[in-house]
Amino acid sequence: MAQESIRVDVGIVGGGPAGLMAALLLKRRGINAAVVERRSEDQIYRTHRAGILEAGTVEMLVQSEIDSRVLTHGHEHRGTVLSFNGQRQRIDFQDLVGRSVWLYPQNEVFLDLATAWQREGGAIFWSADHVEVHGVDSTHPSITFHDSAEDQRTIEAELIIGADGSRSSCRRLIPESVRTDYFTSYPYAWFGILCEAPPTAAELIYANSDVGFALISQRNERVQRMYFQCDPDTDPEEWTDEEIFDHIQRVLGENGDVRLKRGPIIERTVLPFRSYVCDPLTFGRLVLAGDAGHTVPPTGAKGLNLAFSDVRALVPEIAEFLGRLRGAAPGGGATALEEPLLRYSRTALDRVWKAQNFSYWATNLLHREPGDDAFAQRRRRGEFDAITGSRYGRAFFADCYTGWTGDWK
Ligand code: PHB
Numbered sequence: 409m410a411q412e413s414i415r416v417d418v419g420i421v422g423g424g425p426a427g428l429m430a431a432l433l434l435k436r437r438g439i440n441a442a443v444v445e446r447r448s449e450d451q452i453y454r455t456h457r458a459g460i461l462e463a464g465t466v467e468m469l470v471q472s473e474i475d476s477r478v479l480t481h482g483h484e485h486r487g488t489v490l491s492f493n494g495q496r497q498r499i500d501f502q503d504l505v506g507r508s509v510w511l512y513p514q515n516e517v518f519l520d521l522a523t524a525w526q527r528e529g530g531a532i533f534w535s536a537d538h539v540e541v542h543g544v545d546s547t548h549p550s551i552t553f554h555d556s557a558e559d560q561r562t563i564e565a566e567l568i569i570g571a572d573g574s575r576s577s578c579r580r581l582i583p584e585s586v587r588t589d590y591f592t593s594y595p596y597a598w599f600g601i602l603c604e605a606p607p608t609a610a611e612l613i614y615a616n617s618d619v620g621f622a623l624i625s626q627r628n629e630r631v632q633r634m635y636f637q638c639d640p641d642t643d644p645e646e647w648t649d650e651e652i653f654d655h656i657q658r659v660l661g662e663n664g665d666v667r668l669k670r671g672p673i674i675e676r677t678v679l680p681f682r683s684y685v686c687d688p689l690t691f692g693r694l695v696l697a698g699d700a701g702h703t704v705p706p707t708g709a710k711g712l713n714l715a716f717s718d719v720r721a722l723v724p725e726i727a728e729f730l731g732r733l734r735g736a737a738p739g740g741g742a743t744a745l746e747e748p749l750l751r752y753s754r755t756a757l758d759r760v761w762k763a764q765n766f767s768y769w770a771t772n773l774l775h776r777e778p779g780d781d782a783f784a785q786r787r788r789r790g791e792f793d794a795i796t797g798s799r800y801g802r803a804f805f806a807d808c809y810t811g812w813t814g815d816w817k
Contacts, residue, residue, distance in 0.1 A: 413562040414531065416442045417730060419551045421539060421578050422571035423532055424452060425514065426698025426715035428521035430569055431530055432472055433723045439730060442531035442563050444553050446572075449522055449534050456602065456675065457514035459625060459633065460485075460612070460709035462811030463507045465716045469517070474524035482512030483626070488809065490774075490796055491615035492789055494661020497796035498611075504799070504806040511612075511626060514712050533561070541568055544581050544694040566733060567726060567749075568694050571715075574684070576700035582691040594681040594771065595778055596620075597640040598706060601652060605632050605671030613666065614707075614774055615659050616792065618785065621775045622659035624666075632669070635679075635706075637775050644676040652676075681705040681771070683764055689718075689753040690746070697722055702760045707774060708767035713811060718756045725752040759812075766808040 418434055420427045423445030431441040445452070461469075461478065469476040486502040488509075501508055525532060535556040543549045551563040570578025579587075606629060613624040620637035627633050636656050647655075653670045660666045684703040689696045698715030725748040732745050773791055777784065795801035807813075 411560050411562075413564060414442060415564045416440045416531070417565060418567050418569060418726060419541075419549070419563040419565035420444070420569045420571055421541060421551060422569075422573060422698070422700065423447075423449075423522070423534065424571065424573060424698065424715075425517050425521060425712055426700070426719060427569065427571035428518070428525050429468070429472070429716060429719045430571060430697060430722060431525055432474060432521065432528075433719060434726060435528065435530065436472065437723065437727050439727065441569075442533075442565075443525070444533045444536045444539055444551055444563065446536055446539055447534070452518055452522075453515050455515070456600065456633070456677070458706055458709045458711055459511050459513040459627070460713075461510045461512050461517070462713045463509065464720075464811050465713050466510050466512075468716050468720060469520065474520055476520040477516065478510060478512045478520070481516065482510040484508045485511055485611050488611050489609065489613040490792070490805075491613055491617075491660060491666075492792045493617050494664045496613070496664070496666075497802075499796070499802050499806050499809070501806045501810050504803045505810055507806075507810040509709075509810055513627060517712065539577075541570070541578055541581060541694070544568060545692040547693070549693040566693065566730060569722070570694055570696045570700045571698050572700050574699040574703045576696065578694060579686055579696055579700055581694055582686065582688070582696075586688070586691055588687045590683075590685040590687065592683045592768070594705060594775075595640075596637050596775060597642065597681055598623075598635040598679040599638040599642060599644060599647070599652070600633070600635045600675075600677050600679055601673050602627065602675035603632050603634070603649075603671045603673045604630060605669040606630070607632055608669045609666060613660065614770075616774045616776065616788065617659045617661070618776070619655070619658050622656045624656075624660070624668075631674075632671075638678060639778075640678070640680060642678050644678055647676075649673045679706060683768055685757070685760060685764060687753070687757055688750065689756055690749040692746070695722060695726075695749055695752060697756075701756070702764070704763055704767040705771045707771040708763065708809065710763040710767050714760055714763050717759050721755045721759075722752050725749060762808070762812065770805075770808075
């Protein structure tokens with residue numbers, strides 16, 4: 409078995425959008441990184457995730473000069489529709505807060521980033537096995553793994569980024585005595601489908617009803633993405649295509665103007681719901697970014713956007729950390745050295761908690777809980793009317809959904 413070792417400034421575990429965006433933005437500052445990913449490139453590309461990008465996320469893709477196709481293949485959405493028992497209210501993002509979001513699936517974001525990183529000669533190891541991170545509490549952290557040819561490899565670095573998703577193993581390297589895990593679960597999940605049909609609506613429709621939640625999203629002229637609330641134990645194969653469409657139509661209202669465009673269902677999955685935050689996002693020579701540090705339910709479409717805002721906060725602090733490391737007088741304290749990483753954690757978590765609040769709140773507003781009594785659902789309708797019936801309420805929704813003031817705070 410060959411043994412190979414490389415030395416970089418930053419070792420990154422996870423080649424999803426958070427890890428790749430970090431690698432690219434570090435490179436723009438002359439900081440070199442190597443990425444290790446357990447899945448194959450194709451496996452990640454084929455994983456369906458949310459498709460809504462905040463304006464700030466689009467700006468990062470455009471400004472990072474990676475030739476992202478977001479502006480040519482993505483669709484600007486200047487508003488969204490909220491619906492309750494068939495009554496609809498449009499939230500006009502542009503009018504309310506002067507920003508839009510873009511529908512551009514996460515698979516395509518991933519492809520843009522992976523293509524750019526590899527085109528630029530960035531080191532990346534797909535399909536890695538036995539990935540282990542060592543020495544985050546020392547001055548010589550490293551990643552060991554077997555590459556796709558089963559050769560044993562080591563990446564030695566000054567710092568490790570754990571961008572290894574919601575089931576992060578890097579996260580567990582932050583000792584429990586240091587870390588607080590904030591967690592909440594929900595008594596429902598989403599049943600997600602891809603179907604071959606023309607778009608039902610020009611914008612997304614988030615709908616609550618007496619039979620629960622549904623979301624109408626889009627992919628392109630031929631393929632659509634939709635979701636509806638289900639029991640977390642649902643077997644997706646138990647539903648026929650007709651039952652699925654009938655149910656979604658019931659959520660949208662049987663007699664309204666929105667008639668679902670139906671077509672063969674080509675993909676179906678049940679997506680679990682949970683909210684999680686790890687605080688702090690750093691320990692010693694390790695920092696977490698993206699889902700590794702926090703998970704949101706998909707209702708607010710915040711997952712990928714938070715990964716990007718993490719990276720945006722992280723990259724300058726890594727530059728500061730490496731600057732201090734290289735300028736450090738011998739014996740210069742670890743506390744001062746790691747201060748930029750702690751600052752990253754505080755900055756990122758402030759935004760994460762705003763997104764946690766929005767995701768949790770919108771989830772509760774738009775879903776029906778099993779066992780809800782008449783009061784609970786009628787009260788929810790009151791909340792819906794208070795939000796959609798007032799410019800202030802709509803502006804709150806629009807501000808959260810489009811990503812706050814765009815100043816990344
Ligand atoms: C999607 O298009 O897959 C999507 C959009 C908005 C969400 C969640 C998922 O809130």
